[in-house]
Amino acid sequence: MFFDDEDERFLNPEILHVVHRELYAITSNLEISHYGLRNVPTHTEDGIPIRKLYVSNLPPKTTRTELFNVFAQYGFIKSCWLRMGDKGPNKTPTPTYAFVTFSNPADAHKALQAPNHEKMLRGRNLRISPADSWHQPAEDADGRVCWKPRSLPRSHDIEDSSPASDNIDSQGGPSVESSLDNEANSSNENTNIEEATPETEYTYNILDILNRDCMTHILTFIPIKDLIRSERVSKTWQNMIQEYLQSIRTFKTSWWVHEQSRLTTAVLRRVLQRLGASLLRLHIDHQLSALNDRTAHTIGKFCPNLEELKVVGMYTKNWNPLLYGCKQLKNLSFVSCNKLTDSSLVHLMKNDSCIETLTVANNTHVTGLFLTGSDTPRMHSLSFYNCYSLQGTVLCAAIDTLPNLTTLKLDVCPIAMWKIIPMILKKVPKLEELSLSEYTSTECISPHSNDAFCEALAQMRDLKILNLSRNIYINNAVLKQISQTCTKLESLNISSCNSIRNFSSPGVGDEGVRAICGACVSLQTLDVSYLASLTDAGLCAAARLPRLHRLVTRGSDALSSAPLAQMLRACHHLQEVDACGCDNVCEGVVEAAVDALEQRPRTLLLRLAGTAAARDYHVHDQEYPKHKLLTVNMDEDLSNPNLRPDFVDQMFDYSSDDSLxxxxxxxxxxxxxxxxxxxxxxxxxxxxxxxxxxxxxxxxxxxxxxxxxxx
Known part of the structure; x- marks a missing residue:
């Protein structure tokens, strides 16, 4: 090409060198041609093997870890260096270019030859080219690689050197032309000089090799106390620990307490300062209580995004400050909090409260007065367990302020509560989950005691989950009413409903179970354990449940293998059968399970500990048919012998007059x-x-x- 003299003076050879390298970076990323491979050099012009690659066109906010993950697929990386832009109080540093150094030149060659779609980061195609000879690691005569960067020329040497010199000095330093080229690249934010300084050269470590998800999983096995104490190791480790702590969404104080140490409010405050901003669920379940009344203030101040709070065994009275700090608190549970009273919760039930679920368990002071006078339209779940002071009349009046209640649990409540329960249920006809378990007193039993309860159940047509375990007032008449009304029922627990055979009041038997199985075709979970009046004739009706997933029938001495085998053949979605403690269940259940899996493959779990099949398996070493989808548990007995119908307490024998x-x-x-x-x-x-x-x-x-x- 012909240039006039006037045009030649405007041509800068340094700019041409920069443009040449950028063009090479673009063309080197072209895909493989149909007529052959593109020409990718393995050595520089000076004959130095290419190990270090120059990477440009980086997306904003690129990290070394992301860059490392892109090139780690081609080989072992010795170092990964990222050049950040200008830093300042009003500037956000952005990555401009990077250098990736491989230990093996063949790996660097594979990275250059790799297709363009493999070298993408956040939607951008990275521009890859070999670094110049000055930045490539030098090799001695024996072929050993010198990974340390070469010494930089002094500034006055660069200024006094001629731009036309193309030779490299005898000390191994860079030529004048390469130094000028680096200065030109520095003005375009593509310099290589800064990377060569010993202060900025960075060699990767184990924190860069491990995947971020893998490293997070490893840190979950380390106590929070040890993680915080180890932050002083290094700046890199401190940044990674802080990033991990900010990613924690659930924290339990039992993870902090070790070796019988006490967790005080001051220590909890320091912990929540580090991870409270990102917490969604907090469980205060330590063994040794050492927290004071400032605990609620601490949680409200440092956990603004908290959605679930569970408090176990604390003696703090005032929990109203949670309302002012935790604006998104939805689930609130107090377990074994002896000093919790109605005044502790009265402000949490205000009109602007966002609490949706409230649970109080093992308490002797709460009466239910905190619910009266409040209007909490967001609350849909209310649970009381073992609350001796709970008053039925007060709770009945407070139910009017909960129009959207869908879950109600009144378990192990005072016996006077059973007389008020029918009036409560009439006010919440939209219930979807109801639990009335652990009512074993006989004071309220009368011929007409269950008429009001059945009348209240007649309005609950949306009920899906029902728990009536160990409730002595449940009989066949109640189950018939449930079968007529609750046709949407998906889970039913009627275990231990009057399991004593010689009891005066009749309990649940074959008639009630047949009524439930005939009408509630949507049942997925059924628990009929410890029923004295249940026989094979009644349990066979469960074979008519097409959606049954789990069946529990523990401690029933009158049941055999016939109804279980029939259900395994008829219920195609059945995945678990728990028959622990059923003495007459034999190996026929296992054979029926194998035949059912051959016809309808699915995962199936059989719990047969404490049965005749388990005794034959352990004593006679009998081998049962096997299937790869079948799991048979013969060792773990989950049944409770004290709840069996044939249980007899022989601790004291009063038959002899001389026993005392x-x-x-x-x-x-x-x-x-x-x-x-x-x-x-x-x-x-x-x-x-x-x-x-x-x-x-x-x-x-x-x-x-x-x-x-x-x-």
């Missing part, structure tokens, strides 16, 4: 006097007299002398 004679033997107490010394055993009131008239009153209340001695 030793308790009234005065000679026995004389031996104690000799052992303790004179004057130590002179209290005659401690000695029970069998002829004393006061014992007759104790026997009337069912309290025996043996029980008194043990207490």
């Amino acid at each position: 004679d030793d308790l009234y033997d005065h000679d026995l107490y004389e031996d104690f006097e000799d052992f303790l010394g004179p004057g130590e055993w002179q209290d005659d009131e401690l000695i029970l007299d069998p002829d004393d008239d006061d014992l007759d009153g104790l026997y009337a209340y069912g309290i025996h002398a043996a029980n008194i001695i043990l207490l």
Whole structure:
């Protein structure tokens, strides 16, 4: 090409060199041609093997870890260096270019030859080209690589050198032309000089090799206390720990407490300062209570995004400050909080409260007054478990302020609550989940005691989950009413509903189970454990449930393998059968399960511990048919022998008149006097007299002398 003299003076050779390298970076990323491979050099012009690659066209906010992950697929990376832009108080540093150094030149060659779509980062095609000879690691005569960067020329050497010189000095330093080229690249934010300085050269470590998800999973096994203490190791480790702590969404204080140490409010405040901003669920479930009334203020201040809070075994009274800090709190649970009262929760139930679920368990002070006078339209779940002071009349009046209630759990409540439950249920006909378990007192049993309860159940047509376990008031009449009304029922638990055979009131039997299985065709979970009146004839009706997933029938001595085998063949979605403690269940269940899986493949779990099949398996070493989708558990017995219908308490035997004679033997107490010394055993009131008239009153209340001695 011909240039005039006037045009030649405007041509800068440095700019041409920069343009030449950028054009080479673009063309080197072209895809493989159909007529052959593109020409990718393996050595520089000076014959140095190419190990270091120059990367440009980086997207904003690129990190070294992301760049490392792009090139790690081609080979072992020695170092990965990223050049950031100008930094300042009003500037956001952005990556401009990077250098990736491979240990093996062949790996760098593979990275250059790789197709363009493999070298994409955040939607951008990275421009890859070999670094110049000056930045390539040098090799000695023996072929050993010198990974340390070469020494830079002094500034006055660069200024005094001629731009036309093309030779490299005898000390191994860069030529004048390459130094000028680097200065030109620095003005275009594509310089290579800064990367060569010893202060900015960075060699990757184990934190760069591990995937971010893998590293996060490893950190979950380290206690939070140890992670915070280890932040002083290095700046890189501190940044990674802080990034991990900010990614935690669930924190339990039991993860912090180790070796019987106490967790104080001051320590909790420091922990929440680091990870409270990102927490969504917080469980205060430590063993040793050492938190004071400032705990609620601490949580409200440092956990603004908290959605779930569970407090276990704390003696703090005031929890109202949560309302001012945790504006997004939805689920609130208090378990075994003895000092929790109605005044502790009254402000949390205001009109602007966002609480949707409230649970109070094992409490002796809450009466339900905190719900009266409040209007919380967002609350849809209310649960009370083992609350002795809960008043049914107060709760019945408070239900009017909860129009959107869909879940109600009143378990192990005072016996007077059962008389109020029908009135409560009539006010919440839209319930989807109801739990009324652990009602075992006989004070309210009468011929017409369940009429009001059945009348209230007649309005609950949206009920899906029902728990009536260990409820002595449930009988066949109640189950018939449920079958007529609750046709959408998906889960039913009627275990231990009057499991004692010699009890005066009849419990659940075959008639009630057949009614449920015939009408509630949407049932997916059914628990009929410890029912004295349930036989094979009643359980066979469960084979008519097409959507049944889980069946639990523990501790039923009257059941055999026939109904279970019938259900395995008929219920094609059945995935778990729990028959622990059923003495008459034999190996026929396993054979039926294998045949059912051959016809309808699915994962199936059989729990047969405590059955005849388990005894034959352990004693006679009998082998049962196997299937790759079948799991048979013969060892873990989940049944409770105290709930079985045939359970007999043999701790004290009152059949013999002489069984308590030793308790009234005065000679026995004389031996104690000799052992303790004179004057130590002179209290005659401690000695029970069998002829004393006061014992007759104790026997009337069912309290025996043996029980008194043990207490």
